[in-house]
Amino acid sequence: MGSSDTxxxxxxxxxxxxxxATISHDVKNVLAIINEEAGLxxxxxxxxxxxxxxxxxxxxxxxxxxxxxxxxxxTIIKNMNxxxxxxxxxxxxxxxxxxxxxxxxxxxxxxxxxxxTVILKEGEIVTGKCDPFSAEMLIARCLEVxxxxxxxxxxxxxxxxxxxxxxxxxxxGLRLEVxxxxxxxxxxxxxxxxxTVSVVPHDxxxxxxx
Amino acid sequence: xxxxxxxxxxxxxxxEGLAERMELRGMNVDTCTNxxxxxxxxxxxxxxxxxxxxQMPGVxxxxxxxxxxxxxPEMQVILLSGHATVEKGIEAMKLGAMxxxxxxxxxxxxxxxxxxxxARKMILVEKETEKxxxxxxxxxxx
Numbered sequence: 001m002g003s004s005d006t007x008x009x010x011x012x013x014x015x016x017x018x019x020x021a022t023i024s025h026d027v028k029n030v031l032a033i034i035n036e037e038a039g040l041x042x043x044x045x046x047x048x049x050x051x052x053x054x055x056x057x058x059x060x061x062x063x064x065x066x067x068x069x070x071x072x073x074x075t076i077i078k079n080m081n082x083x084x085x086x087x088x089x090x091x092x093x094x095x096x097x098x099x100x101x102x103x104x105x106x107x108x109x110x111x112x113x114x115x116x117t118v119i120l121k122e123g124e125i126v127t128g129k130c131d132p133f134s135a136e137m138l139i140a141r142c143l144e145v146x147x148x149x150x151x152x153x154x155x156x157x158x159x160x161x162x163x164x165x166x167x168x169x170x171x172x173g174l175r176l177e178v179x180x181x182x183x184x185x186x187x188x189x190x191x192x193x194x195x196t197v198s199v200v201p202h203d204x205x206x207x208x209x210x
Numbered sequence: 211x212x213x214x215x216x217x218x219x220x221x222x223x224x225x226e227g228l229a230e231r232m233e234l235r236g237m238n239v240d241t242c243t244n245x246x247x248x249x250x251x252x253x254x255x256x257x258x259x260x261x262x263x264x265q266m267p268g269v270x271x272x273x274x275x276x277x278x279x280x281x282x283p284e285m286q287v288i289l290l291s292g293h294a295t296v297e298k299g300i301e302a303m304k305l306g307a308m309x310x311x312x313x314x315x316x317x318x319x320x321x322x323x324x325x326x327x328x329a330r331k332m333i334l335v336e337k338e339t340e341k342x343x344x345x346x347x348x349x350x351x352x
Contacts, residue, residue, distance in 0.1 A: 025265065028292035028313050029221050035314035036227030043234050065223060112220075115268040152268065 023080045030073040086132040096126040097160040103139045116147040117155040128167045134193040149174040167210040174204045213328045214238045218248040219263035245269040259327035264291035279306040284334040286327035
């Protein structure tokens, strides 16, 4: 087994399930748009067959829309593949910036449902060793807690950087107090990921340190 | 008579594509990508069918359904979802949704359901009118 045996079984499985369900929903939306655009092409073709004039510009616009959705779907699937492979190796060298970027992309729908904007500040490659799956699970939970704390129609910004020998992922924009239950859950997850999490209320800040 | 439909989904391109196809089939379609605004539209206008996405930012489609049915019980709501769970489907039907369609939707199936919705709404409105007339006759004692 890979890293999944280091994450407490069912919680890890639940996280995997949650991400998979979100991805399947996103893919369905992409397919639904392609279905309508292709259907529209079919409708227009049938009407052209009955003598209606067909505007080539209209066809080009529809083709571009389909191509854009294919690109969107491809990005979703690439992210899914990257995430699925994070259970392959229990401990390896990772780029924390890249990993944070992946988790934010996977949780776009969650952020959208909570009406919170998540911004990843530009940064450099920050490498270090960790269990990728446990780390992703911790980052995801920290993001969710931060989104809930920020509240509807607010923004959180994420920064990834090195400080001395530590790798830090900081989330700014927390507003409401983080509950004791959430703090306990974060503590358990951080132990699995070999990290520590601290919440600094007066700075509206949550920090994950690897 | 052309069916009057309100299409509510946060995916703008999906709404635009489906609306155009429905209009080509002779329907009169309004669209909305904001569930809160959709509630205002439902209160301000009369629709034969409302096609409502189950998962939208900020508001659960089930909540929107509850609001619609509370204020406009005769409205026929067809729920649309990317990944419908059986539980959600049952909950929606219990709350008065007319039907449940999974994305990507087949336009012919959806058109059929919209026609049924229109017929069902006409029956409900007729019954309501009949009841009102009866009440007037009884209370006025003519």
